[in-house]
Amino acid sequence: MIGQSLTALWQGFGVALEPHNFMWSFFGVLIGNLIGVLPGMGPLSAISILLPITYSMHPVPAILMLAGIFYGSQYGGAIGAILLNLPCHPPHAVTCLDGYPMTRNGKGGTALGLTMIASFFAASVGIILMIFASPLLVKVAFKFGPAELFSIMLLGLLTGGTMSSGSAIKGVCMTVVGLLLGVVGTDVNSGTMRFTFGLTHLADGVELVALALGLFGVTEFLRNVNRLHAVGASTKVRLRDMRPSLSELKRAFWPTVRGTSVGALFGAMPGTGPTITTFIAYALEKKISKTPERFGHGALEGVASPEAASHAKTQVDFIPTMSLGIPGDPVMALILGALLIQGIQPGPQLLTEHADIFWGLIASFWIGNVLLVVLNVPLIQIWVKVLQVPYRYLFPSALFFIAVGVYSTNNSLFEVGEVLVFGLMGACFVALKFPVAPILLGYVLGPMVEENFRRALLISHGQLSVFVERPISAAFIAASSLLIIAQLIFAMRRALGKNAQGNLLPTAPTLDEVQMPKAASDKDFGRSSVSSDHINFGKHGAQ
Amino acid sequence: MVNFLGRSLTRPHTRDYCAGALMMLIGLGAVSQGFNYEVGSLTQMGAGFFPVALGVILMLLGVVLVCGARRKSIAAEKSAGAEHGAPQWRGWIAILASIVAFVVLGKYGGLLPASFAIVFISALGDRENTVKSAFILAASISAICVVVFWWALQLQFPLFTWG
16 A cells, blocks of 8 residues: 555656656745735735636646746745735734844744744654555545535535634634625536526636626735835845754754644644634643744744644545535635646546556655755745835736736636626625625535535435434534534634633734834824734634 | 724624624525425435524634624623724725626627726725826736736637627
């Protein structure tokens, strides 16, 4: 079994190192890193902007490039968090807490170097887990029928809704809205046009790229316009600074290992977002530290552990996505959507039918992570410059790329209009404090959920008990119920005024708090009403 | 009116009322539309079954949100401190208008006018941009657009067109 995996992995390296595939992987890492560094752009916007390019590509290079964009942009986000205290990416907000103080102490380079080492270590562990766990999972997955698939998707949707940042019930609401968006279009069973409002353009359903760019592009611009300013003087980071000393490495070792374990654990649970994972890793580190008072003043454990957690989670997340076809979080949902567009159905068959994609992808992770380290050492100076691109130039240019990118997917202006609608919709939801990321999860899973639900009940002649009679399905249903009960208990405790979780999870700086000094000096911003509201994950994380 | 709306939306309980009401509205829409398609039975589900079920769930969630908001209005009023930044009407309108301009000019003008318009109009939304700086930005992006998308990538989008 394991020997077989290793042989397959060897072939995977062959696939990933083919010049053509390698080139796209390299391109993905580079562009992903570049976009990730830009203020206000995260992995979701990076992937959705570049998604149209992959439509015309062969599936293997397409998926390799998307994966490259993903971890490239994720690493790019850490640079902004550490050097400029910009918590634009929720998963990196917690890195600001100790990363930015390190920069102010002149240790910014060390923090970046440690982040790089920690994430490389965590990614490697995640990749090894993936190599050995996926074939095992596939064996189990072949026993899955429609009932099991429905139950596990239900669990994924519930965790995706409740464990993302923000109130649990609002997260579930957004998941349901996403499921409804997935319904739009022609019903595969009866051919009925649903929710198309007479528009023939909608017959094929809502366009994934338009939805993603509306929710994560336009919505973000609407939120940040005139609120996000370039901050901080130029920080000098030299190559020499990036190499941590031996004692620093020693101190960071165990936090990295612990962060990796936290990330791997949460990655295996479908639906848990990356943000909550990093917050828990940070809280754990602070809790077991002998000197918790150093946290928040540049403790390198507080940088190494969350960064390791987020990268380990990223890698482990690919396991359910590729072997079961069930995405763990919105980013995975996007990658899954891209695969579906390529005509590849992730799931147990992927390993047998498209072994080149699966093992090539795993091999490319390693290559990509090495590339990330190799690229970031010489390019760090450029990234620091990129970080200071003023937002007033950034968002109009990004809007142009969004519009042209969406147009190019189907040569249709109608889909550019869809971006507008979803952007506006996302902005309304954000103003009402709904988390928007679960919409994407619901949208991608929606058709699959409906299909399997219908099939399961067709086979069982309308007996709902089929979901609890089959053991695997029953286990997932039990886990879902436990999740709901746990959330209810938390809600009750909060209602009774006993702030049960208290300050268990750290509070990360919000975007507006960071922008305050600048805002106060700005005449237009003289009003006192400018303060925190937007990226308030800290407070939400504690819920 | 605008100020009133802006301020009331930022109060937690008002916001949760609105949020719950919005969810109920969307749910109601889904249910009423779903009944137009065939609903069917559990054994033989029609096209309308899933949307109706989702709509009902969404309405229930909306009710829970509203009930939660009522309780919060008593309990959590004290914690309602610093809230929402000032509304950015200029930025919001500029961004939305720029996308509309892209669609309209893309149909009745072509790629070049559409690209220029989307950058120029959205750039004007930022208070630190002047007409001149927005113009320069739009012109340079248009140049990139012609070289990269029209010439190099051969995008199926005429540079100039009349409808």
